[in-house]
Amino acid sequence: MKIKLKIWRQANAADKGGFVVYDLDGVAREMSFLEMLDYLNTTLIQRGGDPVAFEHDCREGICGSCGLFINGRPHGPATQTTTCELRMTKFEDGSTIVIEPFRSRAFPVIRDLIVDRSAMDAIMRAGGFISATAGSAPEANSIPIRRERADEAIEAAACIGCGACVAACPNGSAMLFVSAKVSQLALLPQGRPEAAERVRRMVDKADELGFGHCSNVGACEAECPKGVKIAHIARLNREFVRAAL
Amino acid sequence: MTKLDARIPGGPLADKWANHKNSVHLVNPANRAKLDIILVGTGLAGASAASSLGELGYNVKVFCFQDTPRRAHSVAAQGGINAAKNYKNDGDSVYRLFYDIIKGGDYRAREANVYRAAEVSNQTIDQMVAAGVPFAREYSGYLDNRSFGGVQVSRTFYAKGLTGQQCLLGAYSGLIRQAAMGKVTVYPRRDVLEIVVVDGQARGIIVRNLVTGAIERHSGHAVVLATGGYGTIYYLSTLAVGSKATAAWAAHRKGAFFANPSFVQIHPTSLPQLNDFQSKLTLMSESLRNDGRIWVPKQKGDKRHPNTIPEDERDYYLERRYPTFGNLVPRDVASRAAKERCDAGYGVGDTGLSVYLDFGGAIQKQGKKSIEAKYGNLFEMYFKLTGSNPYEEPMRIYPAGHYTMGGLWVDYNLMTTIPGLFSIGESNFSDHGANRLGAGSLMQCSGDGYFILPVTIGDYLSDKIKVPRMPVDGPEFVSAEKDARDKLDRLMAVDGKQTVASFHKRLGKIMWDDCGMVRNEAGLTRALGAIADLKQEFWRDVKVPGRQDQVNQELEKAVKVADFMELGQLLCRDALARKESCGAHFREESQTPEGEAKRIDSEYSHVSVWEYRGEGVEPVLHKEPLVFENVEIKERSYK
Numbered sequence: 086m087k088i089k090l091k092i093w094r095q096a097n098a099a100d101k102g103g104f105v106v107y108d109l110d111g112v113a114r115e116m117s118f119l120e121m122l123d124y125l126n127t128t129l130i131q132r133g134g135d136p137v138a139f140e141h142d143c144r145e146g147i148c149g150s151c152g153l154f155i156n157g158r159p160h161g162p163a164t165q166t167t168t169c170e171l172r173m174t175k176f177e178d179g180s181t182i183v184i185e186p187f188r189s190r191a192f193p194v195i196r197d198l199i200v201d202r203s204a205m206d207a208i209m210r211a212g213g214f215i216s217a218t219a220g221s222a223p224e225a226n227s228i229p230i231r232r233e234r235a236d237e238a239i240e241a242a243a244c245i246g247c248g249a250c251v252a253a254c255p256n257g258s259a260m261l262f263v264s265a266k267v268s269q270l271a272l273l274p275q276g277r278p279e280a281a282e283r284v285r286r287m288v289d290k291a292d293e294l295g296f297g298h299c300s301n302v303g304a305c306e307a308e309c310p311k312g313v314k315i316a317h318i319a320r321l322n323r324e325f326v327r328a329a330l
Numbered sequence: 331m332t333k334l335d336a337r338i339p340g341g342p343l344a345d346k347w348a349n350h351k352n353s354v355h356l357v358n359p360a361n362r363a364k365l366d367i368i369l370v371g372t373g374l375a376g377a378s379a380a381s382s383l384g385e386l387g388y389n390v391k392v393f394c395f396q397d398t399p400r401r402a403h404s405v406a407a408q409g410g411i412n413a414a415k416n417y418k419n420d421g422d423s424v425y426r427l428f429y430d431i432i433k434g435g436d437y438r439a440r441e442a443n444v445y446r447a448a449e450v451s452n453q454t455i456d457q458m459v460a461a462g463v464p465f466a467r468e469y470s471g472y473l474d475n476r477s478f479g480g481v482q483v484s485r486t487f488y489a490k491g492l493t494g495q496q497c498l499l500g501a502y503s504g505l506i507r508q509a510a511m512g513k514v515t516v517y518p519r520r521d522v523l524e525i526v527v528v529d530g531q532a533r534g535i536i537v538r539n540l541v542t543g544a545i546e547r548h549s550g551h552a553v554v555l556a557t558g559g560y561g562t563i564y565y566l567s568t569l570a571v572g573s574k575a576t577a578a579w580a581a582h583r584k585g586a587f588f589a590n591p592s593f594v595q596i597h598p599t600s601l602p603q604l605n606d607f608q609s610k611l612t613l614m615s616e617s618l619r620n621d622g623r624i625w626v627p628k629q630k631g632d633k634r635h636p637n638t639i640p641e642d643e644r645d646y647y648l649e650r651r652y653p654t655f656g657n658l659v660p661r662d663v664a665s666r667a668a669k670e671r672c673d674a675g676y677g678v679g680d681t682g683l684s685v686y687l688d689f690g691g692a693i694q695k696q697g698k699k700s701i702e703a704k705y706g707n708l709f710e711m712y713f714k715l716t717g718s719n720p721y722e723e724p725m726r727i728y729p730a731g732h733y734t735m736g737g738l739w740v741d742y743n744l745m746t747t748i749p750g751l752f753s754i755g756e757s758n759f760s761d762h763g764a765n766r767l768g769a770g771s772l773m774q775c776s777g778d779g780y781f782i783l784p785v786t787i788g789d790y791l792s793d794k795i796k797v798p799r800m801p802v803d804g805p806e807f808v809s810a811e812k813d814a815r816d817k818l819d820r821l822m823a824v825d826g827k828q829t830v831a832s833f834h835k836r837l838g839k840i841m842w843d844d845c846g847m848v849r850n851e852a853g854l855t856r857a858l859g860a861i862a863d864l865k866q867e868f869w870r871d872v873k874v875p876g877r878q879d880q881v882n883q884e885l886e887k888a889v890k891v892a893d894f895m896e897l898g899q900l901l902c903r904d905a906l907a908r909k910e911s912c913g914a915h916f917r918e919e920s921q922t923p924e925g926e927a928k929r930i931d932s933e934y935s936h937v938s939v940w941e942y943r944g945e946g947v948e949p950v951l952h953k954e955p956l957v958f959e960n961v962e963i964k965e966r967s968y969k
Contacts, residue, residue: 097880113607120607123831130829130875130884138881140397142570144610146711147495148401163714170714195541196881203518206398210510214503215462219382219780222453222460226417229471238464239489242496246400270462 086112086173089181090125092137095194098201102194104183118161118171119144119151138197146170146310149245152252153198154185159249159308167247167310187252190295191259202248204294205262211290212283213266215276234272241269243311250305250313256297261305263287264321265313271324281328288325333587334939334954337741338442343960344424347446350742351785355792362387365791366799368535368550370522370577372399374407374494374772375755376556377501378779384508386784388791391548392505393520393537395572395886400502403558403570404775407494408615408708410478410486411458411772413451418475422483424448429961431770434480434660435735435763436913436929436966438590438937441958442742443760450777455487457780463500465489476704478768479616480660480968486769491615491708497772501779520546521886522577523814525553525584525751528806532751535577536807536814540886543879545811547802551794552750552787555581556779559734559756561594563894563901564846565838567731568600568613574890575897578738578757586746587939587952589739589759591897592905595766595914596847598664600730601715602684611730612715614687615708616768619657621692621701622725624648624664626676626685636678636686636724647671651924655968662765662914662927663968665729669847670925672728679726686724693721729847733771735762735914736904739939739954743786744778752787754778759937764913818878821888826871830887833868837861837891837898845902850918854906858899865895900940900949907951910934913966931963 087110095102109125116124119141126136142150151168155161161171176182184198192200230238244265251259267284270276276283292298299318306315339350357365365388369380372394380399383390394402416422427448432439459465459473465487466474475484489496508514519540526534526549534549560575561567582588599614625644632639647667649656659667668685677683693701698721702709709720718725738746738753740760745752755775762770840860844853868891876882911920911927912934920928937954 113605115605116607117609120609123609124607127829127831130873131827133875135876136884138883142396142401142572143403143406144571145406145612146714147406147492148396148403148570150396150401165710166714170711172715174717199881202397206400206506206516209503210506214507215460216507217457217460217462217504218385219378219457219504219784222456225415225456225459226472228459230467231471232467232469235464235467239492239496242464242489242499243492245405245495246398269464273462273464275460275462 086114086178088112088176088179091181091183093185094137094197097196098193112173114174116173117169118173119169121173138199140199141169144169147245149247152187152247152249154187154252156183159187159252160310165310165312187248189248189251189257191257192248192251204296205246205248205259207294208259208263208287208290209266212279212286215270216279217275228274230273238269238272241265241272241313241317244313245311247310249308249310251296253304253308254297255302255304256300258299259291259296260299260318260321261309261313261315263291264317267324268317268320271320280324284321284324285328333747334952335741336440336954337743339742343441343445346442347449354785354789357788357792357795359387361795363389364795365389366391366550367787368548368553369393369556370535370554371402371556371558371757372502372505373402373404373556373558373755373775374498374501375775375779376402377498377505378776379554379556379754379783380514381501381504381508382780382784383787384505384511384513387513390508390514391517391550392514393517393522393535395519395521395540397518399505399516399518400499402498403573404498404772405495406570406613407772408491408613409617410476410488410493410769411455411497411776412478412485412769413455413487413773414448414485415452415455417473418484420483422485426483427451427485430481431761431767432763432961433966434767435765436927437763437931437935437958437963438912438956439761439763440956441960446782447761447774447777450781451773454773454776454780458497458500458776461500461504463489463496476617477620477658479619479658479664480655480767488617491617491705494772497776501776521889523580523817523889524810525581526806526810527584527748528800528804531749533800534802534807536810538814538818541881543877543882545814547807547811549800549802549807551791551797552752554752554754554783554787555738555757556754557757559737560897561731561734563838563898564731564842565835566603566608566611568597568611571610574893576889576893579893579897581738581746581748581751582942584748585942586748586751587739587941588736588900589937589939590736590904591940592845592901592908593735593764593913593915594731595661595733595735596665596729597732598661598668598729599687599727602679602681602726602728612711613730613732614712614725614727616661618687618705618708621696621704622657622687622689623691624657624685624687626671626678630675636688645676652968659968660765660767665847666916668729684726684728687727688724689720690724731842731846733766735759735764735766739937743789744783745786745790750790752783754783764915817889818885821872821874821885821892822878824869824872824874826873828871829873830884830891833864833872834887834891834894836864837894840864841898841901845905848916848918849905851906854902857902861895861898861902868892868895903949904938904940908934908938
């Protein structure tokens with residue numbers, strides 16, 4: 086395959102940045118998207134150029150490191166697929182592929198396609214936990230949980246913290262990410278004692294960090310690589326109202 | 331050899347940990363705030379340790395190379411975590427879990443450590459459930475268990491195929507809670523390049539800030555490495571591509587002995603390598619072997635579609651060779667059996683280097699829905715990566731480099747041969763002998779982090795409460811920083827023609843061919859020479875572009891591969907020195923007539939412990955004898 090790549094290059098946070106176009110020949114359809122970028126970087130290095138910086142680690146769709154905005158969509162054209170799981174079979178020979186970093190006021194660019202997503206850690210720090218100090222836990226089976234409830238909790242808990250929901254949202258809202266944790270812990274009896282405090286603090290923190298508000302656009306759900314449902318935002322809203330009462 | 335005192339407490343096996351806890355020195359809660367602990371790595375071991383140590387009141391400085399602690403590769407463990415709860419009433423107990431691990435490790439692990447790991451496993455499950463880890467439930471609302479390879483009970487807790495992710499996020503939530511309370515400070519995007527030793531004690535680290543390129547010095551009263559394994563030495567492996575041995579190797583160079591480096595687990599159920607650009611091999615959980623049956627055609631080179639090959643023309647070779655355990659034999663056994671069939675010409679797929687893992691029968695018997703409930707997300711992942719639908723045709727799998735049982739040598743307190751330097755989780759060697767059983771890794775990592783290290787490190791720190799915080803301008807910090815800078819300068823200065831990845835690929839091929847699933851003297855000797863040549867070529871012709879004072883991912887990779895060149899040689903030396911087969915270490919010269927691993931207990935019932943003596947100098951081999959007082963040593967048979 087021969088493709089044209091239009092890639093966002095930016096030396097550092099202070100740099101203005103801009104698109105650079107690369108013609109890449111010899112791309113194999115069997116490559117993963119990141120292997121295609123590896124290949125581009127090899128050719129750049131061999132020509133004395135500077136390789137494109139991008140983030141990745143597990144390359145099996147679970148660590149949440151990778152996250153590229155490909156042809157206008159976070160993680161590219163395949164549904165429920167992370168960038169690292171994306172294959173070049175999804176692209177036609179001769180096509181142009183535009184690659185940008187995840188864009189959000191809360192995600193400053195570090196270099197090229199790498200952004201700083203530490204704001205998501207800050208939200209978690211505000212309340213994304215159960216205060217279960219090691220040593221104090223009761224016998225595990227003393228807390229029975231209805232199977233359907235546990236299944237629902239794990240659907241929320243499957244969030245990998247990649248930030249695609251933020252990049253997809255026209256408001257730059259992190260609400261799907263916040264709701265995944267709020268919902269998981271609200272569904273479990275262990276999480277109830279801190280539920281009110283948790284939802285208030287996490288939502289406040291997201292506001293404070295410059296994430297936008299949710300206006301029910303639904304782009305987050307459509308682009309979430311793990312299929313986290315917008316219904317969790319509904320649960321978050323219920324929890325939020327309940328906490329205010 | 332006083333340095334190799336394992337400090338195993340006295341008393342009967344079942345009482346050792348309790349006795350030890352009763353006799354260690356404690357640190358007064360008010361004094362803990364005066365003590366700083368540096369913790370490197372935020373996988374399940376590191377995150378759970380950070381959480382527990384923060385709760386106790388220590389100041390914990392946590393370092394990871396990722397952008398956030400939540401991404402460490404524990405996140406990718408799929409199948410489960412073991413505990414001896416006996417919820418299934420199938421005769422399980424702490425002793426049986428201990429016994430299974432010792433046997434699974436082919437009698438090359440330390441009894442006392444393994445027993446303790448089994449003992450704390452139950453408490454770990456309690457802790458995880460309390461922290462909100464959504465383990466699978468039965469309709470009753472109670473926790474579900476499933477069985478895993480190498481054992482005959484069901485003791486594995488799981489959360490779909492996301493067990494590692496859920497356990498890690500549980501530990502991460504404990505970590506960030508402590509961060510919120512100011513007890514844990516997280517330093518992400520840092521690579522640890524050197525360990526600083528002052529007056530014979532680990533007192534700090536030198537790190538490279540991966541965003542600015544700045545070299546930073548950090549000091550503490552103790553240093554803990556929770557840096558995971560080095561399976562990426564094979565280039566292609568099931569690990570995250572960022573996994574590395576840099577911090578562990580830095581510790582080794584500073585005097586921490588390295589134990590059983592050649593004990594590497596080759597996992598039987600990975601996706602096969604399909605082409606030369608491939609950057610990683612994806613694991614398919616071992617839990618699939620509960621319902622999936624492994625087979626190859628009985629006829630060599632049979633190119634028919636698997637669905638059209640009739641039942642009596644299929645060779646279910648694991649069930650044939652191991653009727654008792656069948657598809658649930660331990661990983662090393664399953665991997666070698668797959669290699670044997672493929673080498674003999676029965677492999678399937680274009681390359682002939684894969685075997686079938688078939689759910690046809692299970693779907694017929696249990697229904698698609700039931701299989702989907704158990705393995706849905708794994709099937710989905712397989713479909714995404716291969717375009718083949720495992721509900722309709724068998725998966726194709728092949729063994730891949732996975733887990734390293736070897737690692738830094740530690741005593742019962744999880745302390746290395748450098749006082750004050752601890753190693754927990756996969757980065758140490760202690761619990762899995764020559765082969766780890768499935769669902770044992772999450773168990774060990776969380777046990778080490780939540781419950782064991784917090785006790786043993788307190789014992790070490792108990793006489794340090796009057797030791798003031800160390801300024802980072804002492805001569806040891808200065809010289810360690812200089813070593814780190816020199817290495818980076820040297821890598822940049824080569825300015826050759828070949829990329830770092832091309833060297834890594836070549837090293838990986840040498841390791842896979844000659845120090846992988848099957849080893850022999852000729853191959854290992856050849857590999858030692860080949861790595862030495864490759865290392866020279868690397869330092870003569872590697873190309874690291876860009877600058878040091880910015881994000882430079884090629885430089886990060888170059889540091890990693892430079893370490894792997896040295897570690898690779900140590901693996902080969904270790905494999906060469908152990909002329910027996912045991913667990914995952916299979917020496918062709920030592921096998922039974924049926925081709926099973928043959929141990930030589932009279933000569934090799936020890937841990938091989940290597941001491942670094944300088945670059946280019948032969949390392950020294952020490953031996954920690956293994957004493958078995960509570961299990962009868964037998965031939966390890968799964969037939």
